[in-house]
Amino acid sequence: MEGCPCNPMQRSKSSQPKPIDLEGPYRLLYCSSKGDKNGVIKEIESGVSPNLADYDKRTALHLASCEGCTEIVNLLLVKGANVNSVDRWGRTPLSDARSFEHEDICKILEAHGGTDPVELDASNPCYELDHTEVDMDDSVLIGEGSYGEVYLVKWRGTEVAAKTIRSSIASNDRVKNCFLKELGLWQRLRHPNIVQFLGVLKHPDRLIFLTEYLRKGSLYEIMKNKGRLDPLTAVAYALDIARGMNYLHQHKPHPIVHRDLTPRNVLQDEAGRLKVTDFGLSKIAQEKDSYGSYKMTGGTGSYRYMAPEVYRRESYGKSVDVFSFALIVYEMLHGGPANRAESPEVVADKRAYEHSRPSLSSVAYPEKIKSLLRECWHENPQLRPSFENIIIKLEAIQEILQDKKFMKFCVNRCSIM
Numbered sequence: 431m432e433g434c435p436c437n438p439m440q441r442s443k444s445s446q447p448k449p450i451d452l453e454g455p456y457r458l459l460y461c462s463s464k465g466d467k468n469g470v471i472k473e474i475e476s477g478v479s480p481n482l483a484d485y486d487k488r489t490a491l492h493l494a495s496c497e498g499c500t501e502i503v504n505l506l507l508v509k510g511a512n513v514n515s516v517d518r519w520g521r522t523p524l525s526d527a528r529s530f531e532h533e534d535i536c537k538i539l540e541a542h543g544g545t546d547p548v549e550l551d552a553s554n555p556c557y558e559l560d561h562t563e564v565d566m567d568d569s570v571l572i573g574e575g576s577y578g579e580v581y582l583v584k585w586r587g588t589e590v591a592a593k594t595i596r597s598s599i600a601s602n603d604r605v606k607n608c609f610l611k612e613l614g615l616w617q618r619l620r621h622p623n624i625v626q627f628l629g630v631l632k633h634p635d636r637l638i639f640l641t642e643y644l645r646k647g648s649l650y651e652i653m654k655n656k657g658r659l660d661p662l663t664a665v666a667y668a669l670d671i672a673r674g675m676n677y678l679h680q681h682k683p684h685p686i687v688h689r690d691l692t693p694r695n696v697l698q699d700e701a702g703r704l705k706v707t708d709f710g711l712s713k714i715a716q717e718k719d720s721y722g723s724y725k726m727t728g729g730t731g732s733y734r735y736m737a738p739e740v741y742r743r744e745s746y747g748k749s750v751d752v753f754s755f756a757l758i759v760y761e762m763l764h765g766g767p768a769n770r771a772e773s774p775e776v777v778a779d780k781r782a783y784e785h786s787r788p789s790l791s792s793v794a795y796p797e798k799i800k801s802l803l804r805e806c807w808h809e810n811p812q813l814r815p816s817f818e819n820i821i822i823k824l825e826a827i828q829e830i831l832q833d834k835k836f837m838k839f840c841v842n843r844c845s846i847m
């Protein structure tokens with residue numbers, strides 16, 4: 431595990447974001463999350479908007495709903511807070527109040543017209559499996575990540591992956607509930623390039639969930655064993671990832687942003703197809719900052735793939751995944767991560783503050799791929815292409831590469847005959 435990303439309270443370079451000023455307008459968010467009624471009144475009376483939001487678009491009403499501060503919720507609504515403000519993850523204050531099971535706050539928000547677009551409520555329980563159907567004693571350890579260990583187990587006669595959530599996460603009821611809600615969202619997803627979620631085994635003191643088992647392991651392991659991939663294979667893999675990501679980004683009613691797309695979160699099935707996993711979970715295992723908002727931890731190498739705006743703690747959207755995607759494609763074509771001699775955090779810092787990007791000159795592959803990579807890691811997130819667009823471009827590149835391979839085959843055959 432690597433350390434925490436930049437802490438805005440500690441940064442000093444002039445080019446870096448200003449420290450969050452606890453005496454400034456953001457104090458409203460702080461007071462709301464702490465249930466400090468006098469503080470909230472003082473801030474609003476001094477002219478701070480009740481709809482002020484942080485870099486994740488979380489408002490005072492989100493934070494008070496999350497923390498169960500009923501009095502503050504009432505106060506903010508009286509002062510004109512928007513009951514249906516939507517944060518970066520498409521969540522309203524009601525989504526938060528439901529996640530943390532603050533029934534009284536749910537009722538207040540609903541009475542004020544609050545809706546829950548994410549629909550993470552009781553009508554969408556996480557699919558619960560009977561834990562006696564899985565024999566954990568016969569399990570084989572296949573890996574370990576930031577949330578816990580992963581085992582190969584048999585469930586109803588089929589080999590599946592059982593992901594255990596460490597007790598430091600699962601023993602906290604609120605975090606556990608939040609985890610279950612996120613799994614509830616994953617449970618509804620179906621796509622050939624998305625790892626299939628199967629259900630949750632609930633023990634009183636443990637949290638384990640099952641997904642399909644992908645025998646060939648992660649793209650990280652594949653690249654470690656094979657080194658540089660030939661362009662045709664790299665493009666086929668890139669298309670698999672892009673198709674899975676496009677499905678997540680086009681999810682209705684709200685896009686699902688992965689936020690932690692790395693080679694470790696891409697797995698390969700027996701047929702050689704790549705599938706994306708662990709989306710949406712990244713924010714749960716992250717630390718909460720002093721405002722009750724989540725911050726990225728950069729665990730197991732994520733800094734190497736982190737978009738500059740995430741590292742700088744600015745507001746961000748779907749295109750952070752496009753940035754990470756470009757670095758994965760680069761790694762497949764170059765046989766290793768860019769700037770591998772430097773620590774992941776230093777690499778992320780240079781990308782964020784010195785606009786550093788990997789050099790594309792050393793390895794020969796089609797110029798069209800190089801220009802696609804440059805577009806995908808563009809400094810301006812708005813100018814990065816969508817995955818829909820990336821798929822179209824990759825399909826065209828794939829066709830050219832296949833034609834070339836066919837031509838080479840024909841030439842070789844002619845010279846033999």
Ligand SMILES: Nc1ncnc2c1ncn2[C@@H]1O[C@H](COP(=O)(O)OP(=O)(O)OP(=O)(O)O)[C@@H](O)[C@H]1O
Nearest residue numbers: 572573574575576577580591642643644648694730
């Ligand atoms: N469904 C699966 N099928 C086969 N192997 C898996 C599966 N899920 C995870 N693994 C293996 O277990 C390892 C750990 O997975 P896990 O998702 O817990 O962590 P990670 O993705 O490596 O790191 P992080 O949790 O920080 O993102 C993976 O690298 C992979 O080798």
